[in-house]
Amino acid sequence: DGGITQSPKYLFRKEGQNVTLSCEQNLNHDAMYWYRQDPGQGLRLIYYSQIVNDFQKGDIAEGYSVSREKKESFPLTVTSAQKNPTAFYLCASSIAHPTGVKSSGANVLTFGAGSRLTVL
C-alpha cells in the first residue's frame, strides 16, 4: 500500500545533540513537507520541497535542516541550535504542479504518523 513512513516514532535527545527524523513516501509525490505540532498551535511549516534537490524554508526553519536527494525521501535534522525542539513532527507529501496549472487533487496532503521528539 502507498503511504508515508516516519521513523522513529519516539526519540529522546540530550541537549546539544543533533537528531535526524526520517520520512519516506512511495506515493510518487513530487512535493514533501515538514510540520511541527505543539499543543494549541496547530501545524507550523518548517521546510518544504517541490522537487528533488530543491527545498525552501517555511515559517519556523531556524534550528532545522533538510535534504532532498531522492524523490522518496525528505529527512529532517533538528540541530542543537533549535532552542525548544520538544514537539510532535509531521511529514507530508502532495502532488505538485507548475504555477498556473489548477488541479483538483493537487492541494491534498498525505501525512505520516508522526515522530515525537523529547529533549531530556
Place this chain on the structure above:
Amino acid sequence: GENVEQHPSTLSVQEGDSAVIKCTYSDSASNYFPWYKQELGKGPQLIIDIRSNVGEKKDQRIAVTLNKTAKHFSLHITETQPEDSAVYFCAASHWRDTGRRALTFGSGTRLQVQP
C-alpha cells in the same frame, strides 16, 4: 500571508448531537478549504474539502459550508459518534501555492463525544 483562526479550541457533545467548528481566513484570494481529522497518535487525514466556487458540500454525516463574503467556513458533524472524537484542523490555500507552502492551518479543535 494567509492567517486562519479556528474556534472553539475544545468541544464536548453528547453522542447523537451535532458539532460545529468554525474557521475564518484573511486572504480573499484563498480558494481551497480542507478539513483534516487527527486521531490520537496519528497524522491528520483529509475528511472533506471545499473550493470557493461551491457554498456547501456534504459527505454522509459531515458537511462544510463556505461564506466567501465573510471569509469564514464551518465543519458540521451530525449524529456524532464516539469515533468522531479527535482533533480537527481547518486549512486554507490558493492554487498558486500548490506544492509550495500548500496549506495554512488553524490551531485545531479537540472534539470529545460523550457516550
